[in-house]
Amino acid sequence: MPPAASRPTLEAVAARAGVSRATVSRVVNGGAGVRGPLAARVRAAVEELGYVPNQAARTLVTRRNGAIAVVVAEPQSRFFSDPFFAQQVRGISRELSAHDNQLVLLLTGGPADRERVGRFLTSGHVDGALIFSLHADDSLPVLARKAGVPTVIGGRPTWPDTDARRRTLYVDCDNRGGARDAVRHLLGLGRRRIAHIAGPLDQPASVDRLDGFRDVLPDTPAALVAEGDFTPEGGARAMEALLERVPDLDAVFAASDVMASGALRVLRTRGRRVPDDIAVIGFDDMVSVAEWTDPPLTTIRQDIEEMGRLMAQLLLRTLELQAGPDGTAAASPIITPTRLVVRASA
């Protein structure tokens, strides 16, 4: 329930002054475009009633709540167990705090939740949304766009940039370039039978990393690529399948550190030495994973916290541009660089 129930409202001031709410708003916020006598009448009403513009009134004028939604369209268990989200949220939170914006975290589970999240997003409680939806489902971004809620997506969306109707701001790392660096590093070590454990191929990051792998090794037989699911178990299963199909493979590029950790476990169980027999390289440089594996993991680093910060920055910039005189100016997606971090596994 609104806190101002017992305080004089904007409506009360408007009624007392015999003007519209919009006029009261304009006067209270500087009086631009309101004739002198009218403005004086409004000021008198404000004084008489002891009206104090509250947050809701400020919102009416600035059309800003000072609140940004972060939507995680993934199961909650994943949100709490995958350090990726904690790092992104930390970066987002840092940037939003610096600009006195409240981070409003909306967790979703099933499709029913998603509908409810859509309702909240489009009901004027937040000024914009940062959406993480790793799979091919774009229902929330579409909903937000239709409702005019500015949105930035975490990671390249599944639809092509060239589709203007669905043009979307996003922040992603250079997945394809990073994957190329990983494979080149393995080639540089003299490896010649290099396998790839891909992420789920309904996620753009997985596709981009596979594309980067193929950029460098276009003639790789299908037997050397196995699809995982970004979990340690998925990485382990993929590693087992690869060893079954190509017993003499000498290197593996896993599309995530978490999958690489599962692969390392399988290699240890099978008595394959890393990196002597098989070199292993991951992707992400997830601190709590890459540094703790045995041996510590060589990987491709993406700055996850910084990407969160950039998402927030891009959204706030978009809100500014929309509020500015040239309301049609548009910001652009951001691709952050990756870099090779050499530890012991490759």
Next chain:
Amino acid sequence: MPPAASRPTLEAVAARAGVSRATVSRVVNGGAGVRGPLAARVRAAVEELGYVPNQAARTLVTRRNGAIAVVVAEPQSRFFSDPFFAQQVRGISRELSAHDNQLVLLLTGGPADRERVGRFLTSGHVDGALIFSLHADDSLPVLARKAGVPTVIGGRPTWPDTDARRRTLYVDCDNRGGARDAVRHLLGLGRRRIAHIAGPLDQPASVDRLDGFRDVLPDTPAALVAEGDFTPEGGARAMEALLERVPDLDAVFAASDVMASGALRVLRTRGRRVPDDIAVIGFDDMVSVAEWTDPPLTTIRQDIEEMGRLMAQLLLRTLELQAGPDGTAAASPIITPTRLVVRASA
């Protein structure tokens, strides 16, 4: 920005019909208490303008957003690393989803964040709040109460139940009774020099567990009680201090599993066998901790997820009662039972 900007508003209908917004609301939602001719005029205006009550209008009428804030007034790093929060949020989410309410998670860091969270809480975006503020600071609950935002606190608040001005709904487990069970279990094993690693004593749960310990062992010398901070490191430091002061202690009751895990590490390093030399019992039955320690931890179980569910239920019930004919009916705090879970450490 509100999605309905281009759709006819409640205000437009009110203006067209020449009545107040409140009257339009009442007619649109059943017409109770509106005279026939007036109601007819409003219905005509609704038809003419093609007005469809939207979420915001529904909110005005029912005074419900269908959204509940969960506020965690702890550093974000703690929120993501302490499984306690994940379990509580899971329980809360389950209950809110079942009643089609959106969980709106507000993370706070420093005092500046807290002010901003207060602003969001009291600006009419949510119908109520579930607040976790483990320390003696009650600024957010007080703010929420003043703004008329129904609130349920996670854990007994620091102020006494008897302070009617600050009467607060909360859900907590029977910390004191659980602590008594822990100490009695150690006594039953024949232990006679039983130490206690307390939590930070600015938190009611810590105080209650210490009180339960003293209920059973009122003559315990101060040397057998050390204060920790609910971290493994704090538990380790407290264990070292206790061994220093009372080298022949034969049992430890730690006020949390996490602190017990730190204590176990110290005992192992010092060559003290658990439970042979020193029996150890924890509190919480935090699945990811108690089952993984070496040896597995005997502990006092509290059903953390269920407590989250009950918090949500209590808040929704409170909202119902307030909306009902007897708006003054009040719900009561809930204390959930604990139980001893015997594993290997005591």
